[in-house]
Amino acid sequence: MNIIVGENAQGKTTILEAIHVLGLAKSHRTPLDAPLIREGEAFAKAQARCDLAGRHERLEVVISEQGKRIRRNDIEHPRLSDHIGHLNAVMFAPEDLELVKGSPAERRRFLDQGISQFDRRHIRHLARYRKLLKERNEYLKTLAKKKKEPDSLLDVLGEQLAHYAKKIIAARKDFIGELGKIAGTIYAKLSAEDPIEIRYEPSVDAEGFEEALRQKLRIDILNGSTSIGPHRDDCGLYSRKEPFKTKGSQGQFRTLAISLKLAVVEIIRKTRGATPVILLDDVFSELDEKRQEKLLRLLDKDGQVFITTTREGAVHPQSLKQGKVFKIHAGKIEGVSNYGPTQE
Ligand SMILES: Nc1ncnc2c1ncn2[C@@H]1O[C@H](COP(=O)(O)OP(=O)(O)OP(=O)(O)O)[C@@H](O)[C@H]1O
Ligand SMILES: [Mg+2]
Structure with missing residues (x-):
């Protein structure tokens, strides 16, 4: 447990x-x-030095206009999609409220990022799907412009799109099934309120994908875009059959967002056999003390946790296991102290 304290x-x-x-x-x-x-x-x-499954490693990610490069132990790692999931990390940030209150795009990003951490094929499926979707949309526009009838190329694009769409839908469906159960349990532990329900709301069923594409063809040509598919999916959040975002309080939104993220941690733990690094950026400010305490207890297990806060007193580590407090000023760590029962 590492607490990073500093001013804004x-x-x-x-x-x-x-x-x-x-x-x-x-x-x-x-x-x-x-x-x-x-x-x-x-x-x-x-750059970081890590212990990953008992092995020392040096990791480096460089981002430039030319793209991204990943190095492990100073050796260039050729495939980005193979790297993801090597070091698992889950971030809890103020922006997570958007998961509950924001648009479906936020939830799709959350789902896909979660799945990607244990299923690398998902990253590739998404990339292929996006590419095909772009191609299809461009072709739809061409057809409209040239006033041409739909042809076999459009059929082929539709078939290929359906192929990847089905894989993405299946992965999201499984993931949400798991997520719903775990997040529901965690939410109940944190809040003791009405149970929550999480539902996959795909824009179209996997089985009916091709048929739905055909039905929407005219509209799609008119709009120059594909109106159904995983890029229009959502993940509905409900409490007593009502959409959560119409009735929750700020603290409830925060608690649900945290429960969703904690559920991802749990799923990664199960599928990968190791706890991801947990990153908590300023998420305590909206929680009352009871919820903070419960959250800290849920987190204080086997993994490594980083918590940021502007007020040292805002996080109460006294009752927890060992940890460190880092003071940060102007981009540099200026002091480290230990806490816990076996204080050194
Ligand atoms: N090591 C660094 N050296 C120089 N600039 C940095 C460094 N780290 C962060 N910055 C810059 O400082 C600014 C603040 O950084 P950051 O958002 O991490 O602050 P923070 O401590 O989280 O603040 P807040 O409490 O307001 O959330 C940003 O503009 C960031 O780009
Ligand atoms: Mg900050």
């Missing part, structure tokens, strides 16, 4: 973000890479 704008979030980038080759804040590079600089780099 001292670099707390940046440390957690760097760990996230090392594990997932992506920031938690944005799906884009460009914002990670400081203005005027050519690249961004994160």
Whole structure:
């Protein structure tokens, strides 16, 4: 358990973000890479020494305009999708509220990032699907512009799209089934309120995918875009059959967002046999003391946890196992102290 304490704008979030980038080759804040590079600089780099399954490793991720490079023990790692899941990390950040309150796109990103950490095929399926979707949409526009009738190329694109769509839908369905059970249990532990229900709401069933494409063909040509498919899926959150976002309080939203993330931790733990690094960025501020205490207890297990806070007193580690407190100022760690029953 590592607590990082510092005033605003001292670099707390940046440390957690760097760990996230090392594990997932992506920031938690944005799906884009460009914002990670400081203005005027050519690249961004994160490096770490890790113990992974008992092995010492040096990890390095470099992000530049030319793309991303990953090195393990100074050796270039050729495939990005093979690296993801090597160092598992789950971030809890203020932006997570968007999981509950935000658009379906936020939830799709959350689902796919979660699945990707234990199922590398999912990353490849998503990449192929996106590419085919783009091709199909462009072709739809061409057909409309040239006033041409749908032809066999469109059929082929549709078939290929369906092939990957079915794999993505199946992976999301399994994942949400698991997620719903675990997150529900965790939410109940944290809050003792009405149970929550999490439902996969695909824009179309896997079996009916091709048929649905055919039915929507005219509209799709008119709009120059594909109206059904995994890129329009959602994951519905309910409490007593009502959408959660219409009735929850701020603290309840926060608790549900945390429960979803904790469920991902649990699923990674089960499928990978190891606890991911847990990154908690400033998530305590909206929780009352009871919820904070329960959350800390849930987290204080076998894995490594990083917590950022502006107020040292805001996190109560007294009752927990050993850990460290790091003071950060102007991007540098300035002091380290230990806590716990066997204080050194
Ligand atoms: N090591 C560093 N050297 C130089 N600049 C840095 C460093 N780390 C972070 N920064 C920059 O400092 C600013 C604040 O960083 P960050 O968001 O990590 O702060 P924070 O401590 O999390 O603040 P808050 O409490 O407001 O969330 C950002 O603009 C970031 O790019
Ligand atoms: Mg911050």
